[in-house]
Amino acid sequence: MTDTATSARTPSGGAPVREFKMPDVGEGLTEAEILKWYVAPGDTVADGQVVCEVETAKAAVELPIPFDGVVHELRFPEGTTVDVGQVIITVDVAPGSAPAEAAAVPSQAEQQPEQQPAPQAGEPAAPPARQPVLVGYGVAESSTKRRPRKGAATAAPEAPPAGTYYAPPAEAAPPEPVNGHSTARPLAKPPVRKLAKDLGIDLTTVRPTGPDGIITREDVHAAAEPAVQAPEPVQAAEPAAAPTVAPTVGGEARETRIPVKGVRKATAQAMVGSAFSAPHVTEFVTLDVTRTMKLVAELKGDRAFEGLRVNPLLLIAKALLVAIKRNPEVNAAWDEANQEIVQKHYVNLGIAAATPRGLLVPNIKDAHAKTLPELAGALGELVSTAREGKTSPAAMQGGTVTITNVGVFGVDTGTPILNPGESAILAVGAIKLQPWVHKGKVKPRQVTTLALSFDHRLVDGELGSKVLADVAAILEQPKRLITWA
Incomplete structure (x- = not known):
């Protein structure tokens, strides 16, 4: 501050x-x-x-x-x-x-404090700075x-x-004590407070189970089981901006107007700026990921991944990192002011995450330098932190490329818009069992479609195609994670 x-x-x-x-x-x-x-x-x-x-x-x-x-x-x-x-x-x-x-600006004496004498018996210790x-x-x-x-x-x-x-x-x-607990302002983290607000739960009525009396998400969910909402105190304040409903016809609302603010406002501005400043090109490839799915199942039982979340996104992220290593020119940014292409020698891998507050794209710093277990741990922490509303602004700055997994919604793929300042974004479609020609015979195989959007000022068709083809080749034959890394 x-x-x-x-x-x-x-x-x-x-x-x-x-x-x-x-x-x-x-x-x-x-x-x-x-x-x-x-x-x-x-x-x-x-x-x-x-x-x-x-x-x-x-x-x-x-x-x-x-x-x-x-x-x-x-x-x-x-x-x-x-x-x-x-x-x-x-x-x-x-x-x-x-x-x-x-x-906020300590003096030189404060920066090098003299040793304080120990407090006398019964005398309270001086509080820390x-x-x-x-x-x-x-x-x-x-x-x-x-x-x-x-x-x-x-x-x-x-x-x-x-x-x-x-x-x-x-x-x-x-207020009277509830369940034997003090009604002083309850201790809870911001995401937990927001969850309680969304569920209509008064935190003073929640029994805390966390350390030092902190209320956890589980405590809020437990309190919401009876589905009894405590009445809100009335304040003589101007009401907050809320969705407005148009006059009803036959008892049904014709329109609802929702104020655009916060994450949704910022996302909208960023997407408009990106769509109309960077010339987008999107390429697609459909591929057989049966071997990748088998490797995911094997890694789940590997002791090196104990306690970590292993899923197809982990191997897709690693495949993209290897493809960038093989084609480093794709990892760049366009400096309009100086008319320069800024080549990045690091990869801050963004992962698009749908949260109650809207779409967030935090990134894994220096993802290129992480082992597969380290990448798994970073992915799990990134997603859980985003969904709990704990992502800091710094975690969403400095991204170089992004992955958006639209397949979790059951769609085949999409044409993603670049995050401002980034050169490429990979969309991952749903993985489905489909008929596929394998070794000369039609067999049921796990198939998906990838879409790579890139900034055509930085990435020409040849380079973009090489990156997408490398990602597909690795996911079809995941042993290339070793031979190409």
């Missing part, structure tokens, strides 16, 4: 008020949507406490406040898209409080541990401060 994220002002006759601005959460993103507020006007907040969850075009992120105080005003309701740099919350702070900016970072962005595990909210069990003030954008429900009594 940069020092531009906060500012301070002192109203006439009042305590200093610090402003917390929407920070740049990384990778050049310019806006974020406020998914959920965890605090309300009048709540006491502590330095490092998470105050809200926001969603960018890349990932859901929890934002910690970088100073202590009492919430004065929430500037935007949930569901609002806010530009980076806009003030989203103001906090009344005590006079003389150290500015949060000082923690805070690292002003965003949750989920590559920090050490210890720095992401959430601090408990101060004053969580206290009642809200009778009237919100002047200028408050919205206030909590009037005369809201403190």
